[in-house]
Structure formats: structure tokens, C-alpha cells
Amino acid sequence: MPPFDLSRARETNTEEIHPCSACAARSLSVCAALEPEELRRLASLTQTVRHESGHTLFGEGDAADALYNVTSGTVKLYKLLPDGRRQITGFLMTGDFLGLALNESYAYSAETVTDTSLCRFPRRKMEALLDEFPRMQRRLFSMASNELAAAQDQMLLLGRKSAREKICSFLLMLSQRAVRRGFKENPVSVPMSRADIADYLGLTTETVSRTFTMLKTERVITLMEGGKVRLNDMDSLHDLAEGA
Amino acid sequence: MPPFDLSRARETNTEEIHPCSACAARSLSVCAALEPEELRRLASLTQTVRHESGHTLFGEGDAADALYNVTSGTVKLYKLLPDGRRQITGFLMTGDFLGLALNESYAYSAETVTDTSLCRFPRRKMEALLDEFPRMQRRLFSMASNELAAAQDQMLLLGRKSAREKICSFLLMLSQRAVRRGFKENPVSVPMSRADIADYLGLTTETVSRTFTMLKTERVITLMEGGKVRLNDMDSLHDLAEGA
DNA sequence: CGATATCTTGAGGAATCTCAATACTAGTGG
DNA sequence: CCACTAGTATTGAGATTCCTCAAGATATCG
Numbered sequence: 001m002p003p004f005d006l007s008r009a010r011e012t013n014t015e016e017i018h019p020c021s022a023c024a025a026r027s028l029s030v031c032a033a034l035e036p037e038e039l040r041r042l043a044s045l046t047q048t049v050r051h052e053s054g055h056t057l058f059g060e061g062d063a064a065d066a067l068y069n070v071t072s073g074t075v076k077l078y079k080l081l082p083d084g085r086r087q088i089t090g091f092l093m094t095g096d097f098l099g100l101a102l103n104e105s106y107a108y109s110a111e112t113v114t115d116t117s118l119c120r121f122p123r124r125k126m127e128a129l130l131d132e133f134p135r136m137q138r139r140l141f142s143m144a145s146n147e148l149a150a151a152q153d154q155m156l157l158l159g160r161k162s163a164r165e166k167i168c169s170f171l172l173m174l175s176q177r178a179v180r181r182g183f184k185e186n187p188v189s190v191p192m193s194r195a196d197i198a199d200y201l202g203l204t205t206e207t208v209s210r211t212f213t214m215l216k217t218e219r220v221i222t223l224m225e226g227g228k229v230r231l232n233d234m235d236s237l238h239d240l241a242e243g244a
Numbered sequence: 245m246p247p248f249d250l251s252r253a254r255e256t257n258t259e260e261i262h263p264c265s266a267c268a269a270r271s272l273s274v275c276a277a278l279e280p281e282e283l284r285r286l287a288s289l290t291q292t293v294r295h296e297s298g299h300t301l302f303g304e305g306d307a308a309d310a311l312y313n314v315t316s317g318t319v320k321l322y323k324l325l326p327d328g329r330r331q332i333t334g335f336l337m338t339g340d341f342l343g344l345a346l347n348e349s350y351a352y353s354a355e356t357v358t359d360t361s362l363c364r365f366p367r368r369k370m371e372a373l374l375d376e377f378p379r380m381q382r383r384l385f386s387m388a389s390n391e392l393a394a395a396q397d398q399m400l401l402l403g404r405k406s407a408r409e410k411i412c413s414f415l416l417m418l419s420q421r422a423v424r425r426g427f428k429e430n431p432v433s434v435p436m437s438r439a440d441i442a443d444y445l446g447l448t449t450e451t452v453s454r455t456f457t458m459l460k461t462e463r464v465i466t467l468m469e470g471g472k473v474r475l476n477d478m479d480s481l482h483d484l485a486e487g488a
Numbered sequence: 489c490g491a492t493a494t495c496t497t498g499a500g501g502a503a504t505c506t507c508a509a510t511a512c513t514a515g516t517g518g
Numbered sequence: 519c520c521a522c523t524a525g526t527a528t529t530g531a532g533a534t535t536c537c538t539c540a541a542g543a544t545a546t547c548g
Contacts, residue, residue: 079400082488087400100389107393134378141381144388145344149351151395156323156331158402159446163536194495202403204537209496244326407504438527448505453528 019043025071025119028095028181030139038133045129047120057098057110057118064106065123067099073116074191077108078199088200090150091192094181097143099123114191158202161243166201167211168241171221171231187230263287269315269363272339272425274383282377289373291364301342301354301362308350309367311343317360318435321352322443332444334394335436338425343367344388358435402446405487410445411455412485415465415475431474 020031020043031039048071051057057068060079068075075092089108092098098110130137157169175188183189190197194205194212201208215221220237222230231237264275264287275283292315295301301312304323312319319336333352336342345351374381401413419432427433434441438449438456445452459465464481466474475481 077396079396081400081404082486085404085487087403089396089399100392103389103393108396130382131378134375134381137378137381137385138375141385141388144385144392145347148388148392148395149345149347151392151399152321152323152333152352155333155395155398155402156325158399159331159443160325160329193493199403205495206497206538207536210536213496242326243329449527450506450529451504454504457528 019046019048023071025069025095029069029097030136030143031069033139034133034136038136041129041133042121042136045121045125048117049120050117051112051115053112053114053116055112055116057112058106059109060106062106064099064104067097067121067123067126068110069119069121070094070096070098071117071119074113075110075116075118076113076192076196076200077110079108086199087202088196089154090147091196091200093177097140100140100144100147113196161241163201163203163207163211164214165241165243166203167197167208167215168220168237170197170201171229172234172237172241175231175234185231185234187224187228190227190229263290263292267315269313269339273313273341274380274387275313277383278377278380282380285373285377286365286380289365289369292361293364294361295356295359297356297358297360299356299360301356302350303353304350306350308343308345308348311341311365311367311370312354313363313365314338314340314342315361315363318357319354319360319362320357320436320440320444321354323352330443331446332440333398334391335440335444337421341384341387344384344391357440405485407445407447407451407455408458409485409487410447411441411452411459412464412481414441414445415473416478416481416485419475419478429475429478431468431472434471434473 020026020039023031026032031042034042053073057075058064058066070092072094075096075098076088077090077092077098078086078088080086091113099106130140157166161169171188171190174190175185178188179185192200194208197203198205198208203211212221212223216223219232220240221232224230264270264283267275270276275286278286297317301319302308302310314336316338319340319342320332321334321336321342322330322332324330335357342354343350374384401410405413415432415434418434419429422432423429436444438452441447442449442452447455456465456467460467463476464484465476468474
């Protein structure tokens, strides 16, 4: 899938062919289920931005003056402890929304994992729009609810699963998200580093690496080139992910 | 603070003196910032229920036909793995809302930790009301955002903190929540069992117990009767909670 | 093709868990 | 009021998972 051409999109923002009509992320995000009028209004305050991998969108504590929607690529959210320990709280991909915490400042940092395109919404204008269009607010609420459910799953993973169960759960989650985005469930693309995976699962890079090796040796997965992983038996992987 | 008299409240539901006007939880919950008209409508579909400790409100997978608001007492939410491992994802107290995940079925189980009173809202009617009163939806969205932020803090705790840091963080959280509810920050009431604390922090009961003993020996805390804990030095406790 | 970052593998150690025994607490009935 | 019971909490000893530190292998990028 070719990435959406953002430079052109920018120019046509307020023209008759606005960028959203061609957006790959639309059906997955707030923009789904908006009336044409609402969509146009949203588009009129949208900036499209593109960053290469490793770019910090904002840091914990920064003034929260924008919300974002990922249109392509992957973004990680994380929190830090004073001594540098890091917990990645989520990986965001096409269609995911970020900046939901409606406080004055961000409660986490956000950094691109791959080259990434985003729609950027100034917070104040976005809030005004939400007041005007309850449908949009409703959609955002529903997205927040889903995130909350995902967060609870992640707590179960972090608090109660073994390293092996964590890795299997992680691979299955990537697979399921790929399906939701219209890709096929199997081989799954793993764009993030071992260190990022470790900080997401509450492990060290060494343990992540060792666990991958073990699963590979047991023929549960196959490590392919380009950061892809083939899941050789989805059923047993599901069992492994829950300790059954 | 005497608990709100719920039996009488029930009767006066639709009368001129509706229960909400006397509700201790009101300022903390959805009901805050509602217009009298909205509040009356909400009250008209409210059932007040009371359960003793250990009662299961609903189980993971049950049809999600109601939302609840805790008016007194403590409720725990948890998820289970097939082999019985348990992760408590939250303790809800006065003013907290539960059932936010607006899907067809609950994604977690809910059980009372102490004797508890709740307002019960039938889900369908509640949703209709949300459509009618955007202000209420907005409030609920804001509460969901706060929960999301809390969930991220909990992920950091579960993934990256030591047992000692977890216990200190937990005590501070209880203290902060007590303050928000109008109680004093110090000695803090800990109504849940060691086993519940363990399942909330991703530890075992033994480790929780040992850690309490260590903190007591070091004079950081004092264990008092009635499940109360005195925090002897809030500043150093804050440091201990973050590994500084 | 060399430099640098990332990943893998190994050996030993530490935090936490498991299993087991003992102590405490609260409620019950004599 | 006391003894008894059942549940909960504490303490101890040993096992285990995962971490830490260190070296080597592989991949990536100019």
C-alpha cells in the first residue's frame, strides 16, 4: 500500500478534494462515521505532518496543545522513571489516536518508531468541534473505551504472565491489529526493536531475544527477513499466550 | 461520615427530594456538573443497591446490561487467566464509575471488597440519556481519559517497579484518593486483603507481607489497627515509590 | 567496506516465587 | 468471658525465573 501523498494533501486541505477522502486511516479512526459537513470542518483544521523514525513528537509534561491521528507508520508512547527505566504503554499504528488525555500537559512521551505520517489537530479547535458535533465526541469516547479495555489486558500481561506468554500475546496482538487494518494475519510485521518490545512487555532485551530464539527452535514461529515473523500455529500460540 | 440511607432514597426516587441531592459521591462522579433537569432524568432511571463484602456484581463475559457508580465502599475489578492467575485492574471507591467499556459484554469481573452501595443504571437507558445530554457524555469521556492515564501509571508500576516501589506507590495512591474524597491523607485506610493487594501489584501475598514488614521495620510506615497505615514520611515515600 | 547500532548467546546473581509452618484475628458457640 | 474455628497474615527455606554483565555475531548505513 503506497503511503498517502501528504505534501499534496496539505495543499488541497480546504479545496473540494480534501485529503480525508483518500485517507487510508479514515475508516479506522474518529473520521469514520462523520457526516461530510463534519468531515470537512475537521479537515479544515487538520495539519498533516510526516516524521522519520526516532522523532519525538512530544515529551511527558509538555503542554498538550495538539492531538494526532496516525495515518501511516508506528508511534510508541512511554513513561520514564527518574533513573531512566522506561515503560512503553502502547504502540500506535494507522488509525490510532493520540493525545486523548485531556489535561493541560501530556502524561507520557511519544516517539516515532518508523517513518510516520500523522494528522495533527490543534487541541482548542478540536475541543470546540467536539462540543459542536456530539457524534464525534461519541466516537472518541468509544475509542477511549477500547483503549481502556486494551490497557486492562496489558495489565494482566504485565502483572501475571511469564516472558514466554508475554511474547506470544504480543505477536498475536500485532497479528490481530494487522487484520483490523486490512492486512493478513500471518506473517506479521514487527517494526520495533527488541529494546522497545522489552520496554513494552516489562522484560529486558536479552530475555526478549532468548524467548524469540526458543520459540523459533520449537517451530512455533519463524523469523523472516525484514522484521517479519511467521506464526506457524495460531491455535497453539493462543494457548501459549494464556498459559493453557 | 454516615452512609447515605439507601432504602429511603429508593422510595423518593422520583419525588421532589431525589436521592442525588444528598449523595456523598455526587461531586466526584458523572452527576457532578449536571443541570437539575439532567440530574432528575438520571435519578429517574437509577436503582440504588447495597451489597456486603465479597459479592460478585458481574463476571467477565456477562452481558453488560448495567453501569454502576460507587457511592460508598470499595469494589475490585479483575481479569483471570485460564489457570486461575488473577490481575486486579482497579479498586473503585466512592464516586468511581464502572462498566465504562461500552461493549455487549463486560471485559472483566467486579466484586465488592467491603460492604458497598452503588447506583445502578440500565445500560440502554443510560446510552439514550448520553445522546440527549452531551454534557454528560463529555463528563464521562473526561472520566475515561483520567482512567486511561491511571492505567498507564499502573503499567509503569507493573512493568518496571520493584516490589518495594510498588507497595510505596500503592500506599501513596490510596492516600491521594482519600484526599480527593475529602479524607485526610495520613493514616490511610487499606480495606483490601494482602492477596488483593498482591493481585493488584503483580506480586504474591508473601512478598506483599514481607515488604510491609520491611517498611515497618525501617519506620517508613506504621501498621495500625483496623487496617490503617500511617505514612511516616511522605517525602521519602515519594522517593521510594520512584526508585530515586 | 568499515563503523555503529542492534541482536544473540553465555555465565552468574538477585529478586521474587513456591511450598510449608507458625502466628494472628475475627467471628461463633458454649 | 473464654475456647474454638476458619480465615488471613507473617515468617522461613529453597527453587526459579528473569536480570545483569560481558562477549561475540549480525545487520545497517554512510
